Amino acid sequence: MQVVNAEFAKPKADLVDPNPWGYVLLACETDPDSVATDPDGAEGVSVRGGPESVSDLRAGLYGRIGPIRDALLRLTGVRAVSVFEAVLFAPGSPDRYPPHGSGGRRARFDTVVMIETRSPADLDALQSAPAFGELLDAMHTKSVATEVITMTNVKKIADVDRHRPGVFLYNFFFAQVPQRLLRIWDHTAGWWQAVGQLRNSELLVPTSPRDTAYAIVNSARWDTIRPALDAFRDPGYSDFVLVNIDANKASTMPSLYRWVQ
Template sequence: MQQQLITLNDKNEFPLVNLQQPLSSFFLLIAAEIDSSPFPFFLSSSNAKKKLIEVTIQWRDQVQSAFPAAKIVVFKGLVIPPGTSPLIKDPSYQFKYARYDLVILIESDEKELIEKILVSDSYKVLNEKIHWSSRSTYVTHAVNVKRISNVDHARPGVFLFNFFQAVDTQQNLDVWHYTAGWFQQKTGLDNSTVLLPRGGDDTYAIVNHCRWDNLMQVLPALVFFRSFRQYVLRHFLANRVAPMPVLYRMV
């Protein structure tokens, strides 16, 4: 049975953001936890991670040469910011930490193109290297289900992948939309594409992806603004939604 959005007595302090039509693209999200870091902490760069990133960049360039219609972006973990849910520590939910410090995002207008990449010999080699270099991995097909605006991958910035676990996916989508106005007002957020897993690992209900120009636009708000805890995190908790945000830079 679908759960209804639970709203707290916040007097509509942050209006809902306006959404555009979702993208028709197909996505493949590949995430890996290579290095172990305490929470919260700026993520380290071990030799193993550096080598794997070099291999991943070489693979990306080869695939984009063979499949020009595919958009492939590689991200290196920068920091795990405040915002991870206390539900992660509740054994009754059996939620899993997302501490992925390497992410590959593939986008295509054609689902068949992503399938071709997955069955290619070069991907099989990369997948094996990621598997042996990582503590844990996450691979899923996805579609865009909600969108504020496109995430700009054409220029540097600070990028968020927020891995959500939830009791009810629709409730997760509803509370994401309900709280996104806080990010718009407090951090100047003007873009976001919410990815809904559609085949592969079903650990996470949704994965939100967005961008800021620099770390100072977003990190101080998450650390110092009381309204982030009182408005955003309380709404997530009330709706049994566990966000696990990680900030990245493109490589």
């Protein structure tokens, strides 16, 4: 592992034991051109909860997802189902390194659905449930691209509370050598703790790496959008975070989301 530009470094992230849950992340591109691509453009974005959207296409999708979400929550083994709408495709390095394997595309997902199960052993039953198939159909119908990733938690700063409104980070990574990215994350997450007021984060890895081009997905939450926007504007973000991800042969594609339901 290589750490560069140490003058911007902060203490490594303070970590606790990871969660034992299983995770299924469903992400889709419905109307990505309606999402801000500059931190200044996201400054005044409302992050209150609810299915209302600046995009009629996404609002229609959330109307379909609502009853399906209720059905999923009734399944044995499901502990949480949360829906998120993108408010910013943040600065990253999506084209610096290609995906490990084939079929990868730049992460411009304007809707994310995160399903948590009580254990990874519950993931297969969840994906066999009719309600899960209905969710996939709804997302496919409204979208130009859809991604489904089953994951487990390998590193954690603290639990990400997905049960109430807030600002959520979903950061998708390509990596030529995922283990190098896992190691450098301790340093870049430490920078986010110090500069971006990051108080929680769950680092998730695919259970079947061959089924997705994304090596890692990072999830985090803030009460308001300002700390994350200020971090993206800070010189250390490009001169330390992005440079070190690049030096370890990985690409980062972060986006900020609001909680829908």
